Amino acid sequence: MKWCRFLAGERVSYGLVDDERVTEVAGSPFEEHAATGTSHPLGRVKLLPPVIPPMLYAAGPNYRGHVEGMARRRGAAPQYPARPEPNFRSVHALIGPEEKIVVPKDCAGAVQPEGQLAVVIGKKARNVSRENALDHVFGYSIGNDISQRDWQRSDRTMFRGKNCDTFKPFGPWIVTDLDPAKFRIIVRHNGAVWEDFSSGDQIWDTATWIQELSRYTTLHPGDVLWMGTQGADGDMVPGDVIEVEISGIGMLRNYVVAEG
DSSP: OEEEEEEETTEEEEEEEETTEEEEEEEOTTSSEEEEEEEEEGGGSEEOOSOOOSOEEEOOSOSHHHHHHHHHHHTSOOOOOSSOOOEEEOGGGEEOTTOEEEEOTTSOSOBBOOEEEEEEEOSOBSSOOTTTGGGGEEEEEEEEOOBOHHHHHHSSSSHHHHHSTTOEEEEEEEEOSOOTTSOEEEEEETTEEEEEEEGGGOSSOHHHHHHHHHHHSOBOTTOEEEOOOSOOOOOBOTTOEEEEEETTTEEEEEEEEEOO
16 A cells, blocks of 8 residues: 555645555554545645654664765774664654655755655564564655765754754655565656665664564554665755655655755
C-alpha cells in the first residue's frame, strides 16, 4: 500500500494512492481508519510530509562512504563508528515534496544534501530482538537530511547545522511491504547524479537499528528513523534542484532558495 498525507482545499487528510488518484482515509494509518468515498486526482492535491512523527531519529554515520567523505572535508583520517549511535532531528524542520529548502542568511551561502531511506514505525517497540524488529515497521519513505557543514563543524551541537526550518524534506509517501535491504538510492543535483548506492551497503541494517534504539527508548507508532547516506555531497546554492529517488518508493524533489 502507498500512504500519503495531503492538503485538499483547507483540509489535511491521510490518503491511499492508486495510480494517479488519492482516496481520503478517515483516521490515521497508525490507529483506527477507513477509506472514504472521496478521491482526488493526485495532481490536484498538495502532498505533505507523509507523517509528522512524534520523534524523528537519525542513524548517525551509517555508510563507510559518508564517514570517508566527511573526513576528506575535514582533512582528517576517517573514524568508523564502533556501534550504532542515533541522533535526533527537529520535526519542525520537515517539509514535503516540491517545497523550498531555504538557505539561512547568516550561513556561508550553501547547504548539502543527504538522501536517505526513511523507516516509519508502525507498532510500539521496546527491547525487541533483531529477528522481530521489522515486525514493528509500518513502511518506508524518503528523507533528505539537509546540512550546513560549517555550522555542523563549528557548533557544539547540530542544532543549526541540521535543524533549521525546511532542512528536512520528507516524502512523497510511505510504501508498505518492502525489503529494506534492497533499495537503490539515487541523489541528483540539477539532473546530475551525485550518489547512486544501495541500502544493502549500510554499516548496520534497519533491524539492528530498531533493536538498538529499543534497548534504551520506546519506539511509538509514527516515529521515523532516517538511515544515513553514502557520500558527502557538494554544495547546493539558491536556484538548485535536488532529487532523491528510491526504488520501489518514488522521488522526493525540492528547490533551494535564499532566505528573503
